[in-house]
């Protein structure tokens with residue numbers, strides 16, 4: 001195992017989070033003093049959603065939603081696990097005549113989005129839900145496996161979850177898919193990202209070539225990387241994901257764009273992108 005991987009997987013999660021905060025606090029101070037802070041974006045120390053290339057990843061995905069997901073300007077969109085606005089910020093202009101809804105289980109992220117986005121844009125809405133997740137919300141009181149989305153039936157044209165099902169356990173995903181089916185209009189589009197394990201990814205994991213270890217087995221189809229905090233990084237067998245989409249009639253015109261996370265050479269993005277429609 002490389003030193004980078006050892007640090008990634010062996011450092012306890014709370015220590016990693018604290019170190020990241022301190023490191024970025026200094027970077028924020030320097031950015032502020034040098035007048036280089038980008039307007040409309042959260043400070044780096046509050047970024048709990050992964051890559052430090054916050055704007056680049058958001059811009060990349062807004063482009064994917066539009067070009068390969070065919071999101072329309074007038075769509076009513078749901079962002080499951082909206083974090084701290086990484087996807088919402090680059091959609092502000094595009095969805096001028098549409099409607100955006102996001103919910104998340106991290107209070108600080110939701111509060112930042114409410115204060116900095118929906119206070120100014122009446123068609124952008126963010127909601128906090130106190131759901132338990134060992135990595136993101138250890139004190140949460142609601143079970144994701146029982147959560148009913150706070151929206152009426154057949155409301156959305158486009159529902160996305162970027163880097164969210166990579167932090168959720170199987171029974172929780174099954175419930176979220178049921179809810180996606182309920183709140184999605186017939187023909188509406190799902191855009192979900194995964195660590196999807198097909199034969200190629202499985203071989204890379206076995207040969208220790210993958211960027212994500214995914215070496216602990218939860219079930220025959222669910223694997224994770226951090227021994228004590230599974231929710232830090234979870235992958236699913238590709239067939240299981242497709243079966244769950246099929247069970248909810250969410251597999252219309254399914255397209256899979258494999259990513260580079262497993263060290264696949266021809267990857268499209270980092271995580272695997274699944275785009276499909278709710279069958280009418």
Ligand SMILES: C[S@@+](CC[C@H](N)C(=O)[O-])C[C@H]1O[C@@H](n2cnc3c(N)ncnc32)[C@H](O)[C@@H]1O
Pocket residue numbers: 048049050080081082083084085086087103104105106109131133136144161162163164167168172
């Ligand atoms: C890696 S971050 C990605 C955030 C955002 N989707 C993005 O791409 O910037 C994972 C997010 O999933 C959220 N999350 C985890 N479990 C969730 C659940 N059961 N329901 C909604 N959000 C959840 C976390 O709070 C966190 O904001």
